[in-house]
Amino acid sequence: MSLADRDRAVVWHPFTQAATALPPLPVVAARGSWLQLADGTQLFDAISSWWTCLIGHSHPRIVEAIAAQAARLDHVLFAGCTHPGAVELAEKLVARAPAGLTRVFYSDDGSTAVEVALKMAVQYHAQQGQPQRTRFLALEAGYHGDTFGAMSVGDPTDYAGPFAPLLWPVARIPVPTVDGDPLLTDADMLPALAVLDRLLAAQGETIAAVIVEPLIQGAGGMRMHPPAFLRAVAARVRAHGGLVIADEVMTGFGRTGALFACARAGLTPDLLCLAKGLTGGTLPLAATLATDAVYTAFRGPDARTALLHGHSFTANPIACAAALASMQVAEDEHILANAQALHQFYRDFLPRCRDLPDVRAVRWLGGIGVLELQGGGYHDADRSRRIREACLARGVLIRPLGPVLYTMPPLGSALSDVAAAWDVIAAAVAAHR
Numbered sequence: 001m002s003l004a005d006r007d008r009a010v011v012w013h014p015f016t017q018a019a020t021a022l023p024p025l026p027v028v029a030a031r032g033s034w035l036q037l038a039d040g041t042q043l044f045d046a047i048s049s050w051w052t053c054l055i056g057h058s059h060p061r062i063v064e065a066i067a068a069q070a071a072r073l074d075h076v077l078f079a080g081c082t083h084p085g086a087v088e089l090a091e092k093l094v095a096r097a098p099a100g101l102t103r104v105f106y107s108d109d110g111s112t113a114v115e116v117a118l119k120m121a122v123q124y125h126a127q128q129g130q131p132q133r134t135r136f137l138a139l140e141a142g143y144h145g146d147t148f149g150a151m152s153v154g155d156p157t158d159y160a161g162p163f164a165p166l167l168w169p170v171a172r173i174p175v176p177t178v179d180g181d182p183l184l185t186d187a188d189m190l191p192a193l194a195v196l197d198r199l200l201a202a203q204g205e206t207i208a209a210v211i212v213e214p215l216i217q218g219a220g221g222m223r224m225h226p227p228a229f230l231r232a233v234a235a236r237v238r239a240h241g242g243l244v245i246a247d248e249v250m251t252g253f254g255r256t257g258a259l260f261a262c263a264r265a266g267l268t269p270d271l272l273c274l275a276k277g278l279t280g281g282t283l284p285l286a287a288t289l290a291t292d293a294v295y296t297a298f299r300g301p302d303a304r305t306a307l308l309h310g311h312s313f314t315a316n317p318i319a320c321a322a323a324l325a326s327m328q329v330a331e332d333e334h335i336l337a338n339a340q341a342l343h344q345f346y347r348d349f350l351p352r353c354r355d356l357p358d359v360r361a362v363r364w365l366g367g368i369g370v371l372e373l374q375g376g377g378y379h380d381a382d383r384s385r386r387i388r389e390a391c392l393a394r395g396v397l398i399r400p401l402g403p404v405l406y407t408m409p410p411l412g413s414a415l416s417d418v419a420a421a422w423d424v425i426a427a428a429v430a431a432h433r
């Protein structure tokens, strides 16, 4: 029996309709930007394995750090204990994060980083004498993960499904999206800000925080917005006493051409969520960074004012070692410069794709390049499916978000490989109407 057949007998895959999905790709090895299938086929991982693989697969220095740490200290509980990797990683994150974020709370993945931020926001206000601040504001088309809190603040349109009745009511702010380069493109923000102003006038006293994916909303369709919009949202929410949560689970660690999208946007959040690229994409690990003001509100003589949240594998030492190695490799190998070079490539290449059949828009930022086709919702994108299969047949792995095709390759990719991948994508768009 093939691996795919054995898989189909016992495995349940995420975001996959088993009745109609193609057999899963049997991946047996990976190196750099390339995945190897059981039959020896090489696939270019144009989406960094769900945006996790920051530099390249199985980077020797990260692999070595993982092996050495596994032999030294595999795991220890993180309540009442600490270890060198967790401390050093927190020091490095604090040193590199937007100013004012001085505390690191570890968890496991993007969803838990968001859950932690949401809980911190609510409890912070409660302990500041404002227990009525339990509501969140979020951006339309946002995605923050699949646990219940993260689903609540995410846009319910595509992902909430049968869980919708269980989600908290969250007020959503329209987003003035732009195509092209969001750092150079203006948008009319006034209608969106007018909605926000009305929401704040009605509910401002009950708002715990606003949560944003800065500059690029990922799973909602790689939608981009100008930095001025983020700053305006943050200023208005703060003026009404709410906190600002930046979800950089996707954008963190250089994807937008700066270490954090917040820095590009001139936004200093109260809480910052990190995961995916934190370990270079090798192991699950997440962090929620908080300001001193937030952290201080949890200190006191009463055990119940602590943040009563934690996971078995909080700050796993092997994952921390991977994160430290990944951050060092990213610096040594000039990953930010690579993201900027990708940005230049997209800027030159993507506008030419506007002439392909039924292309609605192109946009790009740092290592992320996007081609949006006309029509089709998230669950209804037959054309995208055919394009994906055509790309696979030519050695390029993409995973369209409905009508949105994009690449977000490992930032250690050769520019020539990314260019070749886009030739394949453009040819598939031309061939499949």
Ligand SMILES: Cc1ncc(COP(=O)(O)O)c(C=O)c1O
Pocket (backbone or CB within 6 Å): 109, 110, 111, 112, 114, 143, 144, 145, 146, 213, 218, 219, 247, 248, 249, 250, 251, 275, 276
């Ligand atoms: C912006 C953002 N936040 C949170 C998440 C959830 O992360 P995870 O899948 O690691 O739980 C994702 C995942 O794609 C994301 O893009």
